[in-house]
Amino acid sequence: MAGLSRAAMLATAMGLIVAALLFPAAMSTRPSLISMTTGGIRQLPDGLSYDFYKDTCPTLEIMVREAVERAIESDVGVVAGLLRIFFHDCFPQGCDGSILLTGANSELKMPQNVGLRQSALDLIESIRETVHQECGAIVSCADISNLATKHAVMQSGVPGNLVPGYLLPLGRKDSLGPATTQQVRAIPSPDLDVNQLVEAFASRGLNEVDLVALSGAHTIGKASCGSFMNRDGENDEFVQRLKNNCTYFPVAPLQDLDVTTPNTFDNYYYKNLQNRTGVLHSDMQLTLNATINQLVDFFAADQGWFFSTFSTSMSNLAHLEGKPAIIGEVRRNCFKVNGLELTAPNTFVASA
Ligand code: HEM
Ligand SMILES: *[C@@H]1O[C@H](CO)[C@@H](O)[C@H](O)[C@H]1NC(C)=O
Numbered sequence: 001m002a003g004l005s006r007a008a009m010l011a012t013a014m015g016l017i018v019a020a021l022l023f024p025a026a027m028s029t030r031p032s033l034i035s036m037t038t039g040g041i042r043q044l045p046d047g048l049s050y051d052f053y054k055d056t057c058p059t060l061e062i063m064v065r066e067a068v069e070r071a072i073e074s075d076v077g078v079v080a081g082l083l084r085i086f087f088h089d090c091f092p093q094g095c096d097g098s099i100l101l102t103g104a105n106s107e108l109k110m111p112q113n114v115g116l117r118q119s120a121l122d123l124i125e126s127i128r129e130t131v132h133q134e135c136g137a138i139v140s141c142a143d144i145s146n147l148a149t150k151h152a153v154m155q156s157g158v159p160g161n162l163v164p165g166y167l168l169p170l171g172r173k174d175s176l177g178p179a180t181t182q183q184v185r186a187i188p189s190p191d192l193d194v195n196q197l198v199e200a201f202a203s204r205g206l207n208e209v210d211l212v213a214l215s216g217a218h219t220i221g222k223a224s225c226g227s228f229m230n231r232d233g234e235n236d237e238f239v240q241r242l243k244n245n246c247t248y249f250p251v252a253p254l255q256d257l258d259v260t261t262p263n264t265f266d267n268y269y270y271k272n273l274q275n276r277t278g279v280l281h282s283d284m285q286l287t288l289n290a291t292i293n294q295l296v297d298f299f300a301a302d303q304g305w306f307f308s309t310f311s312t313s314m315s316n317l318a319h320l321e322g323k324p325a326i327i328g329e330v331r332r333n334c335f336k337v338n339g340l341e342l343t344a345p346n347t348f349v350a351s352a
């Protein structure tokens with residue numbers, strides 16, 4: 001008992017110290033959107049710029065924004081689809097559209113990428129078509145995907161409180177092939193514990209604030225039973241209900257990741273975690289480390305701070321580097337490398 005309370009006191013003291021150290025540090029290493037343009041911890045990858053298409057395709061962002069707007073009107077789920085595609089494209093080796101390639105050895109066929117939304121993949125390709133008709137085949141699928149995700153996020157949120165825009169390095173080329181199996185395996189699995197989640201993000205230069213803010217993407221979207229079936233917590237009524245829903249025959253329904261406001265981009269993800277109704281094992285893990293849990297509490301208490309931090313962390317993800325960003329090509333079909341885009345035109349549909 002004495003040991004326990006000493007540990008608890010130590011944890012509290014540590015928490016205060018860490019909070020004092022972590023938050024000012026987090027704030028000062030996460031500069032405002034304006035100072036980011038002049039440096040900061042993020043390097044603009046060689047050959048890229050924030051206004052790459054200013055002269056060659058000045059209407060690019062308008063075309064993307066309008067296409068995303070229309071897509072959301074008919075299916076709000078496309079926002080979740082784009083967000084997850086963005087994470088899974090950028091994390092392994094930097095955003096390079098490698099996730100979009102179809103075929104036998106594609107990233108899409110790897111277990112980490114099961115369940116990526118076809119409607120969002122199709123939206124990216126359909127925006128590419130529009131953009132290439134207007135400006136010629138000069139804008140990469142990687143850039144279009146990143147821009148579409150940004151505009152989807154910016155149109156989310158609640159009236160009067162939208163997620164702010166963020167800087168995207170543009171001019172990236174599309175990859176000539178998939179990322180390696182090893183790189184794709186670096187995408188964190190929902191079975192990881194909190195220390196492993198921190199490590200996975202740290203391996204890409206992302207810190208605890210990025211981890212907790214970006215996990216807030218789970219305020220929208222859905223998971224299949226395979227993603228949470230081996231959660232522990234058999235005595236937990238909520239986990240029982242989660243698992244029970246998976247017994248529906250013949251097909252269990254997909255589970256909303258945010259059980260309170262499933263289709264609204266807000267900070268209920270964090271309120272759910274406080275209420276122990278996070279869906280994934282990895283979601284609930286964020287509450288088990290006192291320091292990390294303080295971030296959960298901050299985001300739960302302040303939606304505006306969640307939105308601005310989320311947007312900055314999204315920009316951090318977009319800056320990740322792997323192989324040089326200007327190596328590759330501008331694909332004429334996002335699903336196929338050039339030269340193959342005219343063969344077997346519908347194989348990607350059949351394989352979806
Ligand atoms: C922290 C580590 C993360 C883990 C372990 C994780 C894991 C998962 C899992 C298992 C699913 C459900 C997949 C399925 O069953 O089909 C999922 C869905 C989703 N994830 Fe994550 N994720 C993480 C971080 C992120 C990040 C950083 C983002 C974006 C910024 C993100 C965005 C999403 C979205 C939007 C969905 C729903 C997709 C849809 O409904 O189409 N996740 N995630
Ligand atoms: C279980 O299914 C019901 C009915 O579709 C749904 O409302 C609920 O959110 C699901 N999950 C949990 C944990 O209750």
Ligand SMILES: *[C@@H]1O[C@H](CO)[C@@H](O)[C@H](O)[C@H]1NC(C)=O
Nearest residue numbers: 237238260271272275276277
């Ligand atoms: C917290 O979770 C319980 C049980 O899952 C649920 O009945 C309750 O409505 C939740 N409260 C909030 C504020 O979300």
Ligand SMILES: *[C@@H]1O[C@H](CO)[C@@H](O)[C@H](O)[C@H]1NC(C)=O
Nearest residue numbers: 018195198208289290291292
């Ligand atoms: C909690 O997380 C912090 C920040 O990543 C880390 O420094 C600390 O060691 C973790 N605490 C425990 C008990 O694992």
